[in-house]
Amino acid sequence: MFVKVSPSDYARHRRSWRGSVPLRSFSRLATELASTSDTVAVDLKFELDEHDRVHMCGTASVQAELTCHRCANTVPTTILAEIDAVIVRSDAVAERVAQEADVIVVTENPIQVCELVEDDLIMSIPWRVDEKEHECIALDASETTQALPTRATQFTQKPFENLRKLLEP
Numbered sequence: 001m002f003v004k005v006s007p008s009d010y011a012r013h014r015r016s017w018r019g020s021v022p023l024r025s026f027s028r029l030a031t032e033l034a035s036t037s038d039t040v041a042v043d044l045k046f047e048l049d050e051h052d053r054v055h056m057c058g059t060a061s062v063q064a065e066l067t068c069h070r071c072a073n074t075v076p077t078t079i080l081a082e083i084d085a086v087i088v089r090s091d092a093v094a095e096r097v098a099q100e101a102d103v104i105v106v107t108e109n110p111i112q113v114c115e116l117v118e119d120d121l122i123m124s125i126p127w128r129v130d131e132k133e134h135e136c137i138a139l140d141a142s143e144t145t146q147a148l149p150t151r152a153t154q155f156t157q158k159p160f161e162n163l164r165k166l167l168e169p
């Protein structure tokens with residue numbers, strides 16, 4: 001169940017790692033999410049950047065259910081982490097690199113794929129559900145009340161339009 005990669009080897013050969021990682025290997029993420037899938041889809045590319053540092057970019061995504069803060073319904077959501085980071089071996093190096101790029105400190109080599117993407121996934125969990133992404137009952141109610149002034153404005157604009165038409169030769 002644990003998939004391991006060596007980021008530095010992968011980077012030297014400009015290799016990619018693509019696959020599904022069981023959600024249960026993400027201990028922290030699994031407790032944060034009510035997930036509707038058992039796996040996290042991971043797609044990572046490794047390469048050496050111009051400073052010979054291990055650069056990793058790609059995505060990790062998982063299907064989950066979030067609770068809407070307005071109507072309290074659960075909403076199916078894709079948690080998508082877009083990853084673009086430099087992998088370093090120590091906190092000291094991380095501090096230097098952090099000024100110009102996102103940094104992931106990796107002390108084990110090889111390392112589990114889940115550890116490379118878990119922080120980014122946790123940070124990608126939306127704070128709140130986008131009300132427009134689902135048929136939010138609470139939002140429907142507030143939209144109807146907001147719609148009225150808009151219509152009123154349209155009515156006030158119409159007479160001018162007619163007036164302009166009358167003035168046209």
Ligand SMILES: [Zn+2]
Nearest residue numbers: 068070071136
């Ligand atoms: Zn809602």
